[in-house]
Amino acid sequence: PERGTRSPDLRILFVGDVVGRAGRAALIERLPSHKARLGLDAVVVNGENAAGGYGITATIANEFFAAGADLITMGNHVWDQRELVGHIEREPRIVRPLNLPPGTPGRGLAEVVTARGQRLVVAQVLGRLFMGLADDPFRALDQELGRHVLGGTAQAILVDVHAEATSEKVAMGWYLDGRVTAVVGTHTHVPTADARVLPGGTAYVSDVGMTGPRGGVIGVRKEQAIKSLVDQMGVRFETAEDDPWLMGVLIRCGERRRAEAIEPVRRPWR
Numbered sequence: 001p002e003r004g005t006r007s008p009d010l011r012i013l014f015v016g017d018v019v020g021r022a023g024r025a026a027l028i029e030r031l032p033s034h035k036a037r038l039g040l041d042a043v044v045v046n047g048e049n050a051a052g053g054y055g056i057t058a059t060i061a062n063e064f065f066a067a068g069a070d071l072i073t074m075g076n077h078v079w080d081q082r083e084l085v086g087h088i089e090r091e092p093r094i095v096r097p098l099n100l101p102p103g104t105p106g107r108g109l110a111e112v113v114t115a116r117g118q119r120l121v122v123a124q125v126l127g128r129l130f131m132g133l134a135d136d137p138f139r140a141l142d143q144e145l146g147r148h149v150l151g152g153t154a155q156a157i158l159v160d161v162h163a164e165a166t167s168e169k170v171a172m173g174w175y176l177d178g179r180v181t182a183v184v185g186t187h188t189h190v191p192t193a194d195a196r197v198l199p200g201g202t203a204y205v206s207d208v209g210m211t212g213p214r215g216g217v218i219g220v221r222k223e224q225a226i227k228s229l230v231d232q233m234g235v236r237f238e239t240a241e242d243d244p245w246l247m248g249v250l251i252r253c254g255e256r257r258r259a260e261a262i263e264p265v266r267r268p269w270r
Helices: 020-037 058-067 084-090 137-149 166-176 222-231
Strands: 010-015 042-046 071-073 109-113 119-126 156-162 182-186 203-205 244-253 259-268
Touching (some): 020 244, 020 259, 042 156, 119 137, 137 166, 156 244
Parallel strands (some): 010 042, 042 071
Antiparallel strands (some): 010 244, 109 119
């Protein structure tokens, strides 16, 4: 859907996990035209696989901001590029998982103020099922939302759930229904067909998909992924290049903190 004239609603584009060089190119080249054509107020990008599949660098993050991203969320690969440990303290527009141990650098929640003065708050949590060690994401969100958000003036609150298990993402959607504007799933790189607005007014999708090469296996060169699965030998994975797409969701908000619609955005780079 395109918007020609400005209207009171708030339009947020959330872009799924950017993977490698092909994903970066697809985002950087397509995002400016999407922002204008869709009449976007805010753009949030998951960038945790942007640097060759492993984390993000300050240079890449700045390229995303220059292309029109307002905030970048991360995930389980947040510290793969060691330079981010220092940079994230100086860059408030990069959001790492909220439920990492106390004292972890950076922040798990940030906000965007749009050109029209609307406040969008973005938080991210890591899932725990099949994902390694992390604090309880449900409790972490309860504490953070209660402390900083629920009594505030944010028009919209978006939560990026970076998790492996669909069940954990669905549970989080129901848990937060009516308290936040949107719960979007990331990490698995395959878009799901369950985008909807829940009864309490929260937009939900289990996975928004991957901005990267569909010609691979969730971003990895297909021959390497197949070899690893067939012979069970160690393989150094490299990001694929074939058939890159930009994938995400467009979330439209009207009433304060309530979503009116969530729609998939899937565009081939070429």
